[in-house]
Amino acid sequence: MRRVNAVVVGAGAGGGIVAKELAEAGLSVVLLERGKWYTAFDCRKDDLRNQRTSVLGNAFGPDDERNPRVAVDLKGRAHLVRASGPGYSNNAACVGGGTLSYGAMAWRYMEKDFRMRSTYGQVAGSTLEDWPISYDDLEPYYEKAEWEIGVSGDDSGNPFRAPRRKPLPMPPLPPNREFEILHPAAKRLGLHPFHIPMLRNSVPYNGRGPCMRCRWCVGFACEVNAKCGTQNTVIPKALATGNCELRTESMARQILTDERGRATGVEYFDARDRLQRQDADLVVVSSAAVESARLLLNSKSALFPNGLGNRYDWVGRNFQGHSYTGAFGIMPYDIYDDLGPGAAIAVCDYNHGNPGLAGGAMLANEFIRLPYQFVGMLPPDVPKWGLAHKDFMRSFYRRAIAVQGPTQEMPMFSARVEVDPAVRDHWGIPVARLSGDKHPHTIEIGAFAAARAEEWLKEAGAVRTWKKLAGPGFTGGQHQAGTCRMGDDPKTSVVNRYCQVHEIDNLFVIDGSVHVTNGGFNPVLTIMANAYRASDYLVKGWKGTRYR
């Protein structure tokens, strides 16, 4: 196969942007994606088979048959887990990755989110650390992501936001009923509510129309293409340059290195399961925290017996995500307005500065609930079946309201991604093995956030409320991060501040894996901003046919 300048593994939030930036700079790029490219016509609105509720399978991959993983429970027992089942920590496998079907909240992390160790000191049992870069380093790239991919919303009412030079390109969607109830309540509590920034067109933008506000939003591909992901923004742009080739259903097996320890390309299985080799001057891994770590660990050689970038055993460590905690409430009147996406209002009052806590969480009202999803949200004292259960569903589905948020986690060295010594996938590649626990302080912070959410709902007039708390065990899932930590010291990190693997100058990891800490926010805009930033470095360092 023709040698190219760059091969990018994974066409998600990070990889899509890298492919476009490199292709526009004139590099020849091959973008490998293990999943398929879905179009608006594939967006079946199936309540039981989507990326949020996958009881009948993942709509956008990976499939159960070919992609097992091993998850180790807190008693040390290993379980074989299915891609659509619990414990798998799934992120969609398709062109666009998670951005095809996400809820699309577009958060900039706050300044303190990059300086957690300096702000809160050492937290016993946690590898809490500062990022090697600051918010200011990312700010121009946050802006670029907001304008190129497309964000609607209005965070001008948020006094805690980090400084921005430019406003968001699109106004927020008109408020829904929950916004109108929760906004004055938050004001009465002295909070600072505002419109959630979302990677979703509220007005025509980038040649695509606005959101039609249907209820099949988070977990589904948007049938009117109003949700902005990499699959309908940067990836088509990358292909339009003529410099980028997208190869779908291509499953990477390993990164190849030469005897001098430089990356030479990627070995992968194509759509017909034939082993292929793509030689390249540089390799970018953008497969999300679980699969990026797995690919590095599976790329063993005499020079790198523990896998790439893993001399000091940091690849796969600090595996994290977000546990969502908050509260549910019942209002004395119907509030269901059947308007997607549902999530509309947020506060950042509890992200930092909480007495005795090292961090916090953003709180927002929840996405619109499909009927079956509500079954899993009932108060603990409601019977699980029978007439009482049915009656609760009937009486309160249209009166229910939820406020919750992602707790910023205390990273754990012991929460990790390894490759399993025995289990292999359909292609014979050792699968990811996930293990570890949640730091007790993460659970405490979650409990604090849940109590604040409950206060907010009560102030809004909820006649009955109940909390949603975090349990033990590692997180991960769609917000997976941390497994290839970014840092200045090669002994305590995997990549440097430019996402370049410490020991291998032409190998990069560009996705959520490099996050040192994961904010009390949905991480996607930070993944995107960092991809733009790392691409900038790559392009600037590119010398003709070589990378220096």
Added chain:
Amino acid sequence: MDRRKFIVAGLGGAAAGCARPRSPWRFLSVTEARTLEAVCAHIIPADKDPGAVEAGVAVFIDRQLSGFYKPLQETYRQGIAAIDRLSVSCGGHAFADLPARLQLEVLQRIERDPQLKPFFDLLVAHSMQGFYGDPRHGGNRERVGWKMLGVASPPVRGRA
């Protein structure tokens, strides 16, 4: 006479003749389906709104057992048999033939039985899917689950 009873009655007639009856079920036997429907009728009972039987929850489960829930076929086969065994030992009849009061007692015993509880939990989860989930999978017949909640089901644009 509803559809299910009609089919069951028809089967009795067919068995009397020699034509081999064609089961309306894809995976379950007629006896298993009868037990399953009787259990589901307690999980989501009919009141002023339709319940699991009217919504076709058993149809949903049966269809998934020959589809996405294929790996659970044996679990169902053994689970349903265990429910009937317990029913016979408690009331002398298969579950579906017990009076409603005894049926409820049997289910409450199952919930307390650590061996049978996992199957019952599965049955509850699948019943909820069949009642509140998408009609395309065989349950939520005529969108009765959604109508009960007052959720409109407009014709969806595109390839719904």
